[in-house]
Amino acid sequence: MVTRRTVLKSAAALGLFTVAGCAPQGSKASNAPAKPAASIDVAKAGTVTLTMLDWWSGDAAQWVSNAVKAYQQKYPNVTIKRTTVDWGQLTQTANLRLKEKNPPDIITVNNGWQSLGTLAKAGLVLNLDGYSQAFGWDRFPSTILRQTQFTPDGKTMGGGSLFAAPVASSSLIGLYYNKAVLDRIGAAVPTDLASFEDACAKAKAAGVVPIGYGSQDKGSSTAVILALQDLFGDQNKINDFVYSTGSVKAAEIGLMEAAQRQKSYQDKGWFTPNHPGIQYADAVDAFLKGKSAFRFEYTGTLAFKGAQEKDYGYLQLPQASGGKIVGTGASTAVAIGSKSAHPDIAASFLDFLAGPQTAQYVVDNGLLPLLHDVKAPTDKPEFATEIAGQRSLDKDNGYVPYFDWSTPTxxxxxxxxxxxxxxxRSTPDDVVKAVQADYDKFQAGR
Incomplete structure (x- = not known):
């Protein structure tokens, strides 16, 4: 499941390129790899209309609109017709939409078993391995590509074939800080876990809330524990657990240490008082009003305005041991419907969505780019720190998937x-046992 992250590469050979070949048409499509053929000049492919069904809204809708216009300018013979629906609605009805008489050529899909895994197994979206090789999508971090890989039988996530492609935008979980508050309490911007906790202690001593938090909503209440898990868990083991290899246990992925740390923060009074009764929106508002020094949060959800750009910053803390940057992050996954009459053109547009021109549109609209060096706004220093955090993950290939992908529940x-x-009412050990029980139940059902 994606919560608030949707708020959440060079373009190879877009001019002369053929990636023809698609899954057989009909009620039962194939999930065998689409096979690129000889080159086709997209500009000479004749009049082509692609339909795209997506959930992008707000700032994301604008960069997507810009990308569509730019692609159509490059190829005036291609028209892309977008239909946008609510994220939840699209996620729940994607399989039905792709079975319609006139299904979309391109569709945004949710990562994980319930959505992309189901669509891949049913042959409703194309196996993109051929396109990946043709367009050079191995330029993406392997930890990002793994998020949209499934075996064609649908039994394994995180390995096998690529059934959706990432776009040049991403969302992460990291640590936001208020520089004005840190200056007031005599604390520096943290560089690691120890300096972060030292700053929290100074904030508490100064009568300032160290960590802004509202835990009334189950989904958003997990940002702290997931960010902490990334500091303690082995990256490969977290990946293997989420991708359900069955070889890794919940006790081996940093979850125990993260739960212990979060409980210790609670015991020290480092969270917003009465946080169980605070709604997500109110917690965000309080942080933006300077009520706390720090907040663990998804990127793209805090609307910094005016002077706040100078007062706030973002960082990815390095792991407690070894110093590698490991963090939860993903890109929106975009797939090609298996009944598409123009899969080659659709694939070229997916490549454009992952390219540097689109990455610049992403940044221009205040969201994080994936992989590309872009021109960051000079008047938005906070945003520059988010981009720096993104690049630190790119450098270390340090992405881990959203933990809730491990099971539907x-x-x-x-x-x-x-x-x-x-x-x-529970202990860190209880947390780990409950996660393992959920995981085991799902594994047994597979």
Whole structure:
């Protein structure tokens, strides 16, 4: 499940390129790889209309609109007709939409078992391995590509074939800080876990809330524990657990240490008082009004305005041991419907969505680019720190997927356990056991 992250590469050979070949048409499509053929000049492919069904809204809708216009300018013979619907609605109806008489050529899909995994197994979206090789999509971090890979039988996530492509935009979980508050309490911007905790102690001593938090909503209450898990868990083991290899246990992925740390923060009074009764929007508003020194949050959800750009910053803390940058992050996944009459053109547009020109549109609209060096706004220093955090993950290939992808019910399970942990109704060991039980139940059902 994606919560608030949707708020959340060079373009190879877009001119002369053929990536013809698609899954057989009909009620039962194939999930065998689409096979690129000899070159086709997209500009000479004749009049082509692509339909795209997506959930992009707000700032994201604008960069997508810019990308569509730019692609159509480059190829006046191609028209892209967008239809935008609510994220939840599209996620729940994607399989039906792709079975319609006139299904979309291009569709945004949710990562994980319930959405992309189901669509891939049913042959409703194209196997993109051929396009990946043709367009050079191995330029993406392997930890990003893995997020949209499934075996054609649908039994394994995070390996096998590529069934959706990332775009030149991403969303992360990291640590936001208020520089004005840190200056007031005599603390420096943290560089690691120890200096972060030292700053929290100074904030508490000065009568300032160290970590802005609202845990009333199960989904958003997990941001802290997931960010902390990234500091303690082995990257490969977190990946293998989420991708359900079955070889890794919940006790081996940094979850215990993260739960212990979060409980210790609660015991020290580092969270916003009465946070169990604080809604997500109110917690965000309080942080933006300078009520706390720090906040763990998804990128793209805090609307900094005016002077706030100078007062706030963002960082990806390095792991507690070894110093590697590991963080939760993903890009929106975009797939090609298996009944598309123009899969080659659709694939070239997916490549454009992943390219440097689109990355600049992403940045121009205040969202994080994926992979490309872009021209960052000089009047938005906070945003520059988010881009720096993004690049640190790119450099270390340090992405791990959103933990709730591990099972269809994991977000609810983990969120509920965090709430009980902070209410002293469960222990870190109980958190780990509940996560393992959820995981085992899902594995047994597969």
């Amino acid at each position: 994991m977000l609810d399970t983990l969120g509920g356990q965090v709430q009980m942990l902070l209410a002293s």
